[in-house]
Amino acid sequence: MAYENELFQEHVVRVERPSKHFTLLRAPNGEFLGASDDDELAVFDYVDDKAIWDSVEGGTAYRHVVTGFVLEAEAADSTEGCYLRHKRGRLASDGAAAADGGAIFSPGHGPAHLPSEYLKSLKENGWVCLPAILSPDTVEALEQISCTGRWDSETYDRSTGTLVKGVAVAQAATEPVSLWLMRQYMRTSEIRFGHPPGFAILTPDDGERDVQGWHSDFPYHWGIFATRGTGPEIPPHNFPELVMGVQRNLCVSEFRKENGATCFKLGSHVLGEGPPDEWGPGHIYRQQGYRAAHGLPYNGPDADVVEAPGGSYILYDSRIWHRAGVNRTERKRAAMLQAVIPVYIVPKTDTSRAYRNFINSPLVDALTPLELQELKALMITKIESAGQKHVVTIDETLSEMVG
Ligand SMILES: [Fe+2]
Structure with missing residues (x-):
């Protein structure tokens, strides 16, 4: 038996599939209808509690969750959505009373809980799960792209970038509630990707292959380099409130202990240092054949496994110790990984070319203007040169010159 010496006794934190979701009402430019502080309707380029609606009366009306006022939906001759009617008549695209025929708003899949509740949990615990935050259609598109679910027998092609494989990748990457949460948690609106979004597809384990250690x-x-200071890591420190990274992982597949859901040491982000050698950190498990000879990294009851339905985002403070689980099922499980950082941190890999490839592809037309604006902010950094703003990107000639 390959696992005879393994415990698999991690504490399971199970996040159930929600029975209902709120609705987001998108204006034609992709911004979100909400109520401003003075109770006026307006559109916003982010989603917090003021942009959260409940579909009521069989989907013919939307109730603002915070204030309770109700908008009537009025059918439009469009697949894009409906007109919205407040007491003064139809709404225009900016949420004000329309002077003309009004704008068409798109009601769409929203979070299961209020963004403020997720933020409270993220601040208290250093992590939060947004269960099934993506619509079932988007999840299915991502399963197809990642060759999981119904497409399990197909093989993922790594020869092209992730973003150009389908618009669902960019739509998931610009999911507004998780973006708002990360901006709040890192205390800056200026956040970006540390690398282009990528899939981690965990195939069934064979009992001996190399695995990821704790990190x-x-x-x-932390945990990646055997000797502190020998690699690009942030020195251990004890400033819990200074957050230099949030990991946003999308569970494309349902995450369960058996299929390799991520193992965490929840709460470890406040410790200011990496996992101990007894837990089997990354620098130890990086050695070829180490797992076959020594078994898995720590998988006892002091660790945690977060189980979540497909389409969930798990956000965690990048300091939290964790490792990929072991897939003891017959089917692959996929996650879409995104390291998100404040713009004052240098990204791990270039994101500019992946963005350029995306905007040169026909997929760009399927995004709303707001989604494209967010994707650009996440993937493009500009700096000044000769009084002009220039995109930071790869200089291949210079790279060859300096080696
Ligand atoms: Fe990781």
């Missing part, structure tokens, strides 16, 4: 994610990288 903290980019940019901390």
Whole structure:
């Protein structure tokens, strides 16, 4: 038996599939209808509690969750959505009373809980799960792209970038509630990707292959280097409130202990250093054949496994110790990984070319203007040169010159 000496006794934190979701009402430019502080309707380029609606009366009306006022939906001759009617008549695209025929708003899949509740949990615990935050259609598109679910027998092609494989990748990457949460948690609206979004597809385990050891994610990288200070890591420190990275992992597949859901040491982000050698950190498990000879990294009851339905985002402080689980099922499980950092941290890999490839592809037309604006902010950094703003990107000639 390959697992005879293994415990698999991690504490399971199970996040159930929600029975209902709120609705987001998108204006034609992709911004979100909400109520401003003075109770006026307006559109916003982010989603917090003021942009959360409940579909009521069989989907013919939307109730603002915080204030309770109700908008009537009025059918439009469009597949894009409906007109919305407040007491003064139809709404225009900016949420004000329309002077003309009004704008068409798109009601769409929203979070199961209020963004403020998720933020409270993220601040208290250093992690939060947004269960099934993506619509079932988007999840299915991502299963197809990642060759999981109904497409399990197909093989993922790594020869092209992730973003150009389908618009669902960019739609997932610009999911607004998780973006708002990360901006709040890192205390800056200026956040970006540390690398282009990528899939981690865990195939069934064979009982001996090399596995990932315990570590903290980019940019901390604690547990990755055998000797402190020998690699690009953030020095151990004890400033819990200074957050230099949030990992946003999308469970494309349902995450369960058996299929290799991520193992965490929840709460470890406040410790200011990486996992101990007894837990089997990344730098030890990086040695070829180590797992076959020594078994798996720590998988006892002091660790935690977060189980979540497909389409869930798990956000965690990048300092939290974790490792990929072991897939003891017959089917692959996929996650879409995104290291997200404040713009004052240098990204791990270039994101500019992946963005350029995306905007040169026909997929760009399927995004709303707001989604494209967010993707650009996440993937493009500009700096000044000769009084002009220029995109930071790869200089291949210079790279060859300096080696
Ligand atoms: Fe990781």
